[in-house]
Amino acid sequence: MSETLEAYYRFHAGIYDLTRWSFLFGRTDIIDLLSRLTCPRRILEVGCGTGKNLMKLAKTFPTARITGLDLSPDMLRKAQNKAHAAADRIDLVHGAYDGPTAPGTFDLVLFSYSLSMMDPGWEAAIGAAGEDLRPGGRIGVVDFHDSPLSGFRSWMGMNHVRMEGHLLPALQRAFDTETFTIRGGYGGLWRYLIFIGVNRVRPTAAKAAG
Numbered sequence: 001m002s003e004t005l006e007a008y009y010r011f012h013a014g015i016y017d018l019t020r021w022s023f024l025f026g027r028t029d030i031i032d033l034l035s036r037l038t039c040p041r042r043i044l045e046v047g048c049g050t051g052k053n054l055m056k057l058a059k060t061f062p063t064a065r066i067t068g069l070d071l072s073p074d075m076l077r078k079a080q081n082k083a084h085a086a087a088d089r090i091d092l093v094h095g096a097y098d099g100p101t102a103p104g105t106f107d108l109v110l111f112s113y114s115l116s117m118m119d120p121g122w123e124a125a126i127g128a129a130g131e132d133l134r135p136g137g138r139i140g141v142v143d144f145h146d147s148p149l150s151g152f153r154s155w156m157g158m159n160h161v162r163m164e165g166h167l168l169p170a171l172q173r174a175f176d177t178e179t180f181t182i183r184g185g186y187g188g189l190w191r192y193l194i195f196i197g198v199n200r201v202r203p204t205a206a207k208a209a210g
């Protein structure tokens with residue numbers, strides 16, 4: 001699956017920032033919302049893409065150290081170009097999120113339109129985020145939720161996006177829900193999700209902390 005997505009973004013990296021503003025809604029909102037709830041020192045964005053959120057995170061949390069992880073070298077190259085302004089605080093890491101990166105370390109893990117592309121793998125990624133977060137740390141997810149139109153869901157599937165309302169229940173099982181909203185895009189053609197949850201004390205994280 002990683003190879004398929006890598007190939008997909010080899011082309012899309014070039015047009016990503018020009019096109020995605022028109023349908024990846026809620027990305028600014030979730031960071032603004034997070035800033036009213038928490039002041040993280042260590043942040044991980046999983047699937048950071050071209051780095052739009054990394055720059056917004058760096059501006060919103062001026063003392064935070066931020067890691068951006070992505071499996072696409074082409075997307076990361078774009079992120080690198082943007083991140084030089086805050087290069088002392090942003091680390092870019094190439095790789096697939098198929099397990100925790102630094103257990104018990106992060107105050108915030110953000111998934112912005114990346115979890116819905118991890119199929120298979122989204123359940124493991126939610127589990128890995130729980131391990132990467134310290135107890136009491138927050139997970140933020142903004143992503144496609146669902147669509148009433150099966151043709152649209154299929155078309156999104158061809159673009160490697162699964163939108164079947166599967167993320168919210170799994171997030172609510174894994175984290176204590178702090179807040180969530182489901183909003184409509186383009187008059188209800190699809191709905192997208194903003195979820196913020198608090199990490200529970202987990203055996204591995206507790207061990208790493210103590």
Ligand SMILES: C[S@@+](CC[C@H](N)C(=O)[O-])C[C@H]1O[C@@H](n2cnc3c(N)ncnc32)[C@H](O)[C@@H]1O
Nearest residue numbers: 047048049070071072075096097112113114117
């Ligand atoms: C739709 S883009 C979102 C980029 C950015 N977060 C944003 O909001 O603009 C999805 C990104 O997730 C990355 N991605 C997908 N699955 C991944 C995985 N398993 N591990 C790391 N990155 C992944 C893709 O390479 C892509 O850059």
